[in-house]
Amino acid sequence: MPLFLNILWRETEGKPELRRRAFAGLRKYQEAQRPAAAQAGRCVASAGPARLLQYGAASVRHPVVFIPSLINPPQVLDLSESRSLLRHMTAAGHDAYLVDWGAPTAADATVGLGGHVADRLLPLLASLPRPPILVGYCLGGTLALGAAALRDLPAVATIAAPWRFDAFPTADLNLIGDLWRNARAMCERIGYVPMEVLQSGFWAMDPARTIAKYAAFVDMEAESDAERAFLAVEDWANGGAPLSFAAGRDLFEALYAGNASGAGQWRIGDRIIDPAALQCPTLSIASLTDRIVPATASPPLREERQLSLGHVGMVVGGRARDLLWRPLSLWLCSHGG
Numbered sequence: 001m002p003l004f005l006n007i008l009w010r011e012t013e014g015k016p017e018l019r020r021r022a023f024a025g026l027r028k029y030q031e032a033q034r035p036a037a038a039q040a041g042r043c044v045a046s047a048g049p050a051r052l053l054q055y056g057a058a059s060v061r062h063p064v065v066f067i068p069s070l071i072n073p074p075q076v077l078d079l080s081e082s083r084s085l086l087r088h089m090t091a092a093g094h095d096a097y098l099v100d101w102g103a104p105t106a107a108d109a110t111v112g113l114g115g116h117v118a119d120r121l122l123p124l125l126a127s128l129p130r131p132p133i134l135v136g137y138c139l140g141g142t143l144a145l146g147a148a149a150l151r152d153l154p155a156v157a158t159i160a161a162p163w164r165f166d167a168f169p170t171a172d173l174n175l176i177g178d179l180w181r182n183a184r185a186m187c188e189r190i191g192y193v194p195m196e197v198l199q200s201g202f203w204a205m206d207p208a209r210t211i212a213k214y215a216a217f218v219d220m221e222a223e224s225d226a227e228r229a230f231l232a233v234e235d236w237a238n239g240g241a242p243l244s245f246a247a248g249r250d251l252f253e254a255l256y257a258g259n260a261s262g263a264g265q266w267r268i269g270d271r272i273i274d275p276a277a278l279q280c281p282t283l284s285i286a287s288l289t290d291r292i293v294p295a296t297a298s299p300p301l302r303e304e305r306q307l308s309l310g311h312v313g314m315v316v317g318g319r320a321r322d323l324l325w326r327p328l329s330l331w332l333c334s335h336g337g
Contacts, residue, residue: 025214045127049102055091067140110325163299193248
């Protein structure tokens with residue numbers, strides 16, 4: 001909260017009306033009543049703190065496993081009854097599953113991004129009766145490609161996944177680099193990267209938009225679908241478990257600073273992760289208006305589709321059903337999912 005208030009104060013300097021509305025929006029957000037959380041899927045497997053949640057019932061088709069980012073909770077893919085990619089896929093007949101990475105323990109400090117693939121994700125996938133199709137969102141897409149390089153899979157799709165980190169704006173890379181340099185020693189000492197460190201980076205990328213959306217929230221009708229969606233998205237964005245120290249180090253140093261994946265140098269164990277070498281069908285879905293992961297940073301896969309929705313709007317926005325959910329469902333069907 002102190003960081004958010006500092007950003008609010010700085011961004012509204014000389015704009016008293018915007019400042020008043022932003023504070024009013026923040027107060028409204030804090031005091032708003034939340035509906036009961038939607039019931040999540042059924043846990044069918046676990047590996048360390050990670051769990052595999054099943055939605056719907058098994059079928060003769062390939063299971064489809066949705067992999068969220070390590071950053072923020074997995075609920076963005078199952079935000080509410082009406083804004084849930086997982087529930088849409090289940091209703092469309094897919095045997096859909098969601099990975100919940102859980103919260104790292106003190107013993108997980110040395111588990112890096114590769115460890116999340118090899119020691120968390122692959123055991124979860126091995127619990128299924130048939131090899132699954134993977135769909136990864138954001139950093140989950142990066143990890144999905146790592147899993148596909150280590151195990152034969154029917155198909156892989158990524159949504160807003162970062163891969164070519166040298167395609168990020170220089171200003172963003174510098175901002176993220178400064179953030180990590182300032183936080184690294186503390187994170188190494190405690191063994192994890194607090195969510196507040198990651199959240200501060202997201203806010204700093206586009207502070208004006210962060211303040212503007214709270215100012216606009218003042219005018220949303222109480223208990224409307226728009227208000228419920230705002231609350232759900234902001235609660236998701238402001239929550240989440242920390243990253244293990246090793247995963248944070250890999251993310252900030254090997255990927256953001258070193259572009260290891262984009263340069264063909266990211267390894268899990270002794271295997272270089274090369275999307276071009278995958279033998280299965282692959283699909284990259286990116287957004288031309290994504291402020292978090294630019295479309296140019298997405299992985300070079302066999303099929304590429306571009307949308308004009310934001311990073312979060314791609315999966316939960318009002319147009320997500322028509323522009324992403326339904327086309328993705330058809331693609332999954334065409335590959336046995």
